[in-house]
Amino acid sequence: MIEFKGVDKFYRNGVKALSDITMSIEAGEFVSIVGQSGTGKTTIARLIIAEEKPSEGEIIIGGWNITFIKNADVPLLRRQIGVVFQDFKLLPKKTLSENVAFALEVAGEPKNVIKKIVPQVLKIVGLENKQDRFPNEVSGGEQQRAVIARSLVHRPKILLADEPTGNLDSINAEEIIALLRKINDLGTTVVLVTHNREIVNKLRRRVITIQDGQIISDQKTGKYIL
């Protein structure tokens, strides 16, 4: 589902963010990419959604070589990958259901499709009773669940979560991880980028550890080793 072949990433100032990253994530896997801050985890996430392009090597997503992806094709890629970030990225002047609907509106989906899908995804994340609330009227965990709901509207094959629990307390964080597991159980490949030791250790799923821009370990049922 996701393949990195000898990927290097240099930034304009000459800083090397990633060095010779080679990994393969199969469909339906739940993989945690772990490492300390500034180690290159988020760069991997940005490369997966084509927000960055690799300096060397190849990236293949669902059989699609996105190494030299055209700008016009990036939206098509992003509709196949649900993205969840630490800072929620919800529009404050829209309700939770409007925020979820927004992802479908901008993709040009017709109204009847939007009306059908939005309640479905809100139910999956358990927000069906809070859909008319604004982001500032719900907890951080609920905001993150709304973001996950939004990321599911295009029925993505991959869900990429970059530090989704970074702004949450431990109870809310566990709820979010439980939700990600549920989504994974429904068949979606989940890539969790995190530096939360507790969560990774509890998950007992595949763990890829990054240090100084390189993969230092890839364990099938791993632990946070740093």
Add this chain to the structure above:
Amino acid sequence: MFHIFRTIKFALQNVYRNIWLTIMTVTILVLALFSVSIVISLNSVSEQLLTSVKQKVDISIAVLPDSTEDQAKSLVDRLQNLPEVKSATYVSSDEALEEFRIQHKDDADIQETLDLLEENPLPARIIISSNEIESFPSILSYLNQDENQKIVSTDTTEVEQAQIVIERLSSLSNQIQKIALGVTIIFIVISFLVVFNTIRIAIYTHKEEIGIMKLVGASNWFIRTPFLIEGMLYAFFATVITIAILAPVLGFLAPHLNDTFFASYNIDISQFFEAHLLSLIIYQFIGAAVLNMASASFAISRYLKV
């Protein structure tokens, strides 16, 4: 799929959310369109006036006292056959006097002097009008031929004076044209910069929203189009407001201008504007829309990285 109605909705949201910026931008555009409309209209009117003056020029040639009415009338017939001559009319000495009396009916001194004179002091005349002032030299040279010189006295002063008036009007018209061009260029530059800045601010205001749109897979055109439509909306509002101001202003000014400046010419300024109102609206909208789209496109290419 691309949904134009949804992008129009987003464009209207942009306009509404930055309402003060919208008001400022539209006001500048209205001022620009208003000024450009006025100078361009002035230019059209001055050209019309010039054409009208050129058409109105005619010369009056005195028939020599020794010539008979038949000789003069035969000259009129020959003149009418010339291609340069639009019309040639014989005015007898009595008719000339009658006309003179009517023209000066309120001037008691002139009437009294005419009464005192035993003979009619006014000679018979031939009034010649031409399609264009440039034809008069050839008409005059025809009148200077030997056989015609015996019938009429040719005096070129009248033609020369008319030529001077037309030259002055031409130069005035040229100057108005230059001013119109200058004003138009200045306002094009101002409007371009104002719309550019407004779209730039709109892009910054929507930075968060644009980021989310990109994240959830909005197509690049879906992100760009609302800003282009925003530019079009400014053009639309500005045109509507400009016409709403221009129409009553001209309605008020036209009768005064007609009475003061154009009374003796074949120009009705209010009719002129009524006839050109639709084209004025269309040209204003197209002009403003093209300018705004160009400006918005420039701002988008510069500041909206999608």
